[in-house]
Amino acid sequence: MIRLENIAIERGGQRIVSGIDTSLEAGKIHAVIGPNGTGKTTLLRALFGDLPLAEGRLTLGGNSLSAGRTSARTLKSWRESFAYMPQDTAADIALTVLEVVVLGRLGRLSLHIDDETLDMAMTRLSQAGIDHLAGRDIASLSGGQRQMALFSQVLMRAPKVMLLDEPVSALDLKHQIALLDLVRRETRANGWVTMVVLHDLNLACQYADNLLVIAEGTMKASGHPQSIVTPSLIAHTYGVDVEVLRDRRGQPVIQPLVAENA
């Protein structure tokens, strides 16, 4: 479990995120939704130790990060538990897909890459359905293929906490489902804490064990999608009128109300 105690984060001298106080259970998918520019990426980067806390404390097992100066040693030991897939996966480097995936084990690599590591990388690529691309230059891939390759790299880290920032933004429907099914399977099997930012509210409702609704830098609601998603929550968060229907499992399906003559 990771504990966020009254977290605040500043960027460019401005308070972007404040008052986030919650616990993220292991073995569960915590999906983060919210409008553009409200602090979702900022929160993920702070969890990864990439942005300092202005207030509050993060705790994971025996490790913690607090506001104020953090030593390089504390940061290194904190990050060892994390795998972070940033939003921007544009890779301007000359590496093959297989090499990018192998780099997921960078902390444990010597100059010689052993067969076990290569086999593991090929297994991860095959799980992502892109093992046929292993020898291709990473820069030559489509946006969606690159997203799958970088996701395979994240899986190689075998983290305790997995942070995925819009991991399906470039993927077609089939690959969105394939990636999120894999995320769910691995999260449950390995007891990872998985936090994933999604803009597709219906996908978020389908996959979240816990939905975190962020707007204006604060958490407006959290809980299982079935218990928290209402037309009023979506209207207050996004300023859009919606109908909330239910699928056959009782999960919310969010349908915007579009004026007929608009």
Ligand SMILES: Nc1ncnc2c1ncn2[C@@H]1O[C@H](COP(=O)(O)OP(=O)(O)OP(=O)(O)O)[C@@H](O)[C@H]1O
């Ligand atoms: N270096 C910076 N200096 C000042 N403000 C910044 C900086 N980086 C980001 N911001 C601001 O912080 C706010 C939150 O940005 P963030 O990227 O966390 O939003 P987000 O919720 O992830 O957005 P999106 O859904 O568009 O990806 C935005 O208003 C952004 O303009």
